[in-house]
Amino acid sequence: MNSEKITKAVLFASSFVILLIAGGMIFSLAEGAIPAIKSFGIKFIWTNDWNPTKGQENYGALPFIAGTILTSVVAILISLPLSFSASLFLGEYFHGTRLAKILGTMVDLLAGIPSIVYGLWGFYVLRPLLISLGLPNQGFGIFTASIILAIMIIPYATSLSTEIITMVPGELKEAAYSLGATRTEVIFSVIVPSARSGIVAGYILSFGRALGETMAVTMLIGNANRIPESLFGTGNTMASVIANQFGEADGLKLSSLIAVGLLLFLITGLINSLGKFIIKKME
Known part of the structure; x- marks a missing residue:
């Protein structure tokens, strides 16, 4: 067998393993969510009650879906002008200078900081600051979680955008x-x-x-199992409710949390697919 066939076989095997992992994740999540699906059906998606009381158990994912979408949308809206401006600064205006190299290194460093560190910073620095400005709910809530999310993804978006901008042909x-x-x-x-x-x-x-961000949001969102009433209200995301309650859950509650995880998996996949469709339309 020549080297080309060996390379092709290795690449095929690697791709197949990735497919197996993705398929295994979907299968295991779906299997764990079956009791919740049988008990609540499709209404699990739009039910806003989360009652773990034995004999009165009723679970619905709507509050967590709303919290997830709301925090993520606000975060991306906050981060977009900042990260876009920073990427133009690094990739065009000061590209190749010592200043751009130093700032680029700092951006990459910030992109690699664990989320729990951002959560701690948000809890001990951002939250007191927002309280001093009159933010309700003791500094916890959708807005606080969105700000920390925006701070987390700004370096990530800046780094990716900078790389793309520097790849534009100089001849153009x-x-x-x-x-x-x-x-x-x-x-x-x-x-x-x-x-x-x-x-x-x-x-x-x-x-x-x-x-899909978990720990930073969990520390700041307020962890209330209800649909957020406003940007300054408390709530929960799909990832934060799993992090908070999975360790002590069993039975139908455990299955419902797994169903929430399955929904998060599907929503993320749907958004990525929609993104690819938009990119193809823009090319």
Whole structure:
């Protein structure tokens, strides 16, 4: 067997293993969620009651779906202008300079910090700051969790966008400059259109990370099993309710938490698929 056939076989085996892992995850989650699905059916998705009382058990995922979507959307809206500006600064305005290298290293460092560290910082620094500004609910809530999520994904989105921006061919920019275009015109007429699909992909990946974030959100969201009444209200996300209650759960409650995990898996997959569709349309 020559080297080309060996390489092809290894690549095929690796891809097949990934498919097996993904299939195994879906199967195991679906198997664990069967008791909850049998008990509550499709209404599990839009029921907002979460009652673990024996003999009166009733579970629904709507409060956690709402909390997850709300915190992630607010986080991406906060992070988008900041990370986009930072990526232009690093990838275009000061690309190749010592300052850009130092800041780029710091961005990569921040992107690798464990989420629990962000959670601790949010609890001991961000929360007291927001309380001093008059934030209700003792500094806990959707808004606080969204801010810490935004801070977490800004380095991630910035790093990805910077890499895409630096990959725009120099010939395109030089041609625009030779025609008399200004720096601003080159950025928004040449660089952004050329890097658009990659930048969007970076934000979709960042949004996916925000959806599944657990510990930082758990420490700041308030952990209330209800649909958030406002941005300043307390709530729960799909990941945080699993982290809080999985260790002590059994029976139908355990199955319901697994069903929540399955829903999170499917929602994340749906968003990634939607993102790929949007990127193809933009190419």
